[in-house]
Amino acid sequence: MYDKMTIGVLGLQGAFSKHLAMLRNLNVNTILIRYPDELEKCDGLIFPGGESTTMCKLIDEMNIRSRIEKFDRPIFGTCAGAILLSTDAGDSRVQTFGKVPIKTRRNAWGRQLESFISDVRLSFDPEPFKAVFIRAPKLSDPEKDVKILGTLNDEIVLVQYQNIILTTFHPELTDDTRIHEYFVKLVEENK
Amino acid sequence: MNKGSFEVKVGLAEMLKGGVIMDVTTPEQAKIAEDAGAVAVMALERIPADIRAHGGIARMSSPKVIKAIQDTVSIPVMAKCRIGHFAEAQILESLEVDFIDESEVLTPADEENHIWKHDFKVPFVCGCRDLGEALRRIGEGAAMIRTKGEAGSGNVVEAVRHMRRVQQEIRGLTVLRDDELMAAAKKLGAPFEIVKEVARSGKLPVPNFAAGGIATPADAALMMQLGAESVFVGSGIFKSEDPSARAQAIVMATTYYNDAKKLAEISMDLKEAMEGLDIASIPEEERLAKRGW
Numbered sequence: 408m409y410d411k412m413t414i415g416v417l418g419l420q421g422a423f424s425k426h427l428a429m430l431r432n433l434n435v436n437t438i439l440i441r442y443p444d445e446l447e448k449c450d451g452l453i454f455p456g457g458e459s460t461t462m463c464k465l466i467d468e469m470n471i472r473s474r475i476e477k478f479d480r481p482i483f484g485t486c487a488g489a490i491l492l493s494t495d496a497g498d499s500r501v502q503t504f505g506k507v508p509i510k511t512r513r514n515a516w517g518r519q520l521e522s523f524i525s526d527v528r529l530s531f532d533p534e535p536f537k538a539v540f541i542r543a544p545k546l547s548d549p550e551k552d553v554k555i556l557g558t559l560n561d562e563i564v565l566v567q568y569q570n571i572i573l574t575t576f577h578p579e580l581t582d583d584t585r586i587h588e589y590f591v592k593l594v595e596e597n598k
Numbered sequence: 599m600n601k602g603s604f605e606v607k608v609g610l611a612e613m614l615k616g617g618v619i620m621d622v623t624t625p626e627q628a629k630i631a632e633d634a635g636a637v638a639v640m641a642l643e644r645i646p647a648d649i650r651a652h653g654g655i656a657r658m659s660s661p662k663v664i665k666a667i668q669d670t671v672s673i674p675v676m677a678k679c680r681i682g683h684f685a686e687a688q689i690l691e692s693l694e695v696d697f698i699d700e701s702e703v704l705t706p707a708d709e710e711n712h713i714w715k716h717d718f719k720v721p722f723v724c725g726c727r728d729l730g731e732a733l734r735r736i737g738e739g740a741a742m743i744r745t746k747g748e749a750g751s752g753n754v755v756e757a758v759r760h761m762r763r764v765q766q767e768i769r770g771l772t773v774l775r776d777d778e779l780m781a782a783a784k785k786l787g788a789p790f791e792i793v794k795e796v797a798r799s800g801k802l803p804v805p806n807f808a809a810g811g812i813a814t815p816a817d818a819a820l821m822m823q824l825g826a827e828s829v830f831v832g833s834g835i836f837k838s839e840d841p842s843a844r845a846q847a848i849v850m851a852t853t854y855y856n857d858a859k860k861l862a863e864i865s866m867d868l869k870e871a872m873e874g875l876d877i878a879s880i881p882e883e884e885r886l887a888k889r890g891w
Contacts, residue, residue: 419853420616420637441853457613457637458673464635464846465853486613500632500672513672519610519696520719524600541609542674542696580609 412594415440415449419465421457421487425579429587443474451481451594454488456541456577459501459513462487467502475504481570481597482506483590489573490544507568508550511575515545527559527576529585536583538564538576546575570597602719607741610674610696610721611805614638614742614828618818618849619807621645621832623663625670631835634845637828638674638696641667646703646750647833647872650884656704658686664693676723681890682708684717691720697742698722700735702889703749703832712890715739725809727760727887729767733788733796734891736804743802745826746887747810750833752874754811754820756887761808761824771797810887813838813871815851815864822855837872844868 416426418439430437430453438448446452452475454462466472484492484507493503493511501513516522522542526535536557546563549555557565557574565574565586570593578586600606617637622628628639643659644652658679668675674696679686681700686707690698700713702725715722716739724735725746732743745764747757767786774782774797783793795803808826812818813834821829829852831845838844847864854860882888 418616422612422615424615425612457615458617460632460673461617461635461637461849464849468846468850498672518694519674519721520602520691520694522601522606522610524603524606539605539609541606541613577609577612580605580612 412436412450412591412598413438413448414451414453414591414594415445416453416455417462417488419469420461421455422485422577422579423455426453426455426485429579429584430591433584433587433591435591441469443469443471446471446474446478449480450598451483451590452478453590454482454484454491455579456486456488459487459490459496462491463501481590481593482572484571484573485577485579486541486543486575489546489575492571492573493546496544507553507566507571507573509546509553509566509568509573510548511544511546513544514542516540516543518542525559527557527564529565530554530556531589532585536578536585537581538574538578539580540576543575546573604739604741607721608804611723611742614674615805616853617828618845618852619676619828619830620835620845621830622667622836625666627836627841628667628671630842631845632671632673634842635849636673636845638676639667639671640676640678640699640830640832641695642678645833645836646886647752647837648750649703650750650886658683658690658704661689661693664690664695668693668695678704679713680704681706682711682713684713687713687718687722691718695720700724700740702746702886706889712738723807725887725890726764728763729771729796730786730788731891732764732802732806733786733792736792736802737789740804742805742807744807744809744830747808747812748877748880749810749886751811751877751880752813752834752837752872753877754813754817755877757808757810757812757821758824760810760887761821761826764802764806765825768796768800768802772800812848813874815847815861815868818848818851819855819861822852828852834872839869844871
């Protein structure tokens with residue numbers, strides 16, 4: 408169905424295989440990105456969850472940073488991926504890309520004992536989304552062009568800015584494909 | 599809001615995939631590990647090689663050591679409790695460690711029973727030598743499995759043995775007919791429902807990591823190619839001559855485990871690895887992998 412599209416998943420560390428499985432279920436061609444040149448082949452890119460400090464280290468070791476800075480196609484960042492795409496993580500250990508004008512705070516819900524599953528509200532679908540939050544960050548201070556697409560009580564948990572979406576939770580850990588489908592459509596429109 | 603469910607526990611294990619979990623004994627070591635790109639640290643009073651050398655009873659680390667390490671790093675902090683010692687596990691949970699390792703590296707507190715891990719909100723990782731042992735631990739609630747290997751030996755041979763055995767036994771299950779699975783479960787000594795699930799999916803229901811004797815980037819690459827989803831490095835880093843460089847090299851090797859050129863490049867300037875032990879030189883009764891069942 409989406410046979411003319413290829414979405415890359417950054418495969419340095421973290422939950423990349425879950426994202427690949429999700430995309431394959433949606434009949435999207437995928438590639439695992441571990442080298443700078445591979446980014447050229449992608450119509451869209453997923454920044455998975457994992458440890459942001461580890462990913463930062465590998466991005467710099469492998470000289471991928473400048474390529475990602477230049478990448479202007481759609482990007483989807485989950486959890487640690489969202490942290491890396493924000494303007495400021497408030498932590499000198501994590502150098503962010505500043506692609507989305509919003510602030511993040513790492514592990515803002517607390518340690519693993521505070522990880523949880525909860526329904527979140529989506530702006531584009533009346534059906535709530537069962538979202539898995541793992542040592543999740545919090546988003547704050549979005550600039551006015553950032554669209555808020557998902558909330559949990561007063562917290563912003565899903566945003567879109569131009570052709571980039573960020574979630575603080577892990578849609579790849581569930582069977583619900585709606586957020587990945589939303590991203591795939593974004594990639595299709597941007598082609 | 600649902601906290602501490604099995605799904606939430608496995609969720610953290612998923613986030614640690616493709617990474618390196620490093621044993622550390624001080625906040626300074628924890629900082630070195632985090633800076634090198636570790637996905638988590640295991641807070642210990644002594645690393646396995648020193649536990650082995652020191653002898654005596656090895657117990658849970660002092661809460662003070664764990665707290666100091668938690669205050670230093672932003673990555674998940676794990677800690678070990680003795681096999682079957684659920685009171686130690688309760689204390690570790692109250693300290694809000696991110697993962698508990700019910701570990702054969704410490705002296706077992708119960709020679710028959712492991713901890714009933716479903717009672718806890720914090721996730722557990724447990725060691726195994728074969729599929730039956732892995733599935734028994736999952737039945738008790740473990741959210742991550744690792745090979746036992748032979749901790750503190752600097753010798754990867756036992757980890758290889760355990761990983762191969764688990765993978766072979768998984769493959770063996772996938773070719774069985776439904777009416778053969780009960781007998782297979784009996785033979786493995788494993789819960790039938792989980793045996794059925796593994797036979798259908800061809801993999802463990804929780805992430806499967808490697809541990810015990812990993813000392814070089816090549817060791818990490820070997821374990822990843824054999825099917826490990828992450829590696830634990832215990833004594834291998836801080837018993838080497840260049841902990842920081844070695845830690846970084848093992849992190850790189852765990853991501854680029856299929857790229858021999860890259861592995862050669864990152865191994866190029868490393869100093870001596872930890873010395874290591876021939877497994878045959880370790881008396882039977884001192885082998886840590888034999889603890890637990």
